[in-house]
Amino acid sequence: MFRALCHDMRGSLTCLESSLRHLGTDAPARGELLDLAQAQAAHLTSMLRTAEAAGNAPSTVAAMGQRLRDVVASSVAASGLPGRQLTLRLGERAGDVLVGDSRLQRILVNLLENAHRHGRGQPVELAVTSGHGWVELAVAQPGVPAARVAGHLRTERPPADLTGLGLWSVQRQARELGGRVVCEQRADATTLRVQLPDR
Secondary structure: OHHHHHHHHHHHHHHHHHHHHHHOOOOOOHHHHHHHHHHHHHHHHHHHHHHHHHOOOOOOEEEEEEEHHHHHHHHHHHHOOOHHHEEEEEOOOHHHOEEEEHHHHHHHHHHHHHHHHHOOOOOEEEEEEEEOOEEEEEEEEEOOOHHHHHHHHHOOOOOOOOOOHHHHHHHHHHHHOOOEEEEEEEOOEEEEEEEEEOO
């Protein structure tokens, strides 16, 4: 996995290095170079965050917990997903659920980053609900092949080439928290439902 991560990072680092080198000159496309450099830096950050979440980093548990509405807000901000692309539906009771384990936030960031990186700019809907002892995070996006997503979720070991690493990580962390991940396709949209016990 480490070799695959290094391989995938090489292209972004080369592009970032080249962009920064040309920014020091009086290049006419200075704005485009800056946009490219920022995009590559965001991509590298996203890859590292995914790799960290897939590793064995210990989870942090807050003594009092954070409200789920705050965890959702910080996850959206950390994912890089543009606000204009996201529709958020936060259930009335769900926002006040207390979250005491950082794995829930890592799950949510992974799902939103995947939608941002692989969704080709398609709109994303995030619905967060709570009831009957469960919290559900449902991320829906059109144009995503459900069969490929389901295949990544069934992977037992982290993929050697990093393809589907984020989804593998989401599945693993959901299981660690006593939950499950369900993939379904309705009409043109694929929905990933992460269902976790509210405890």
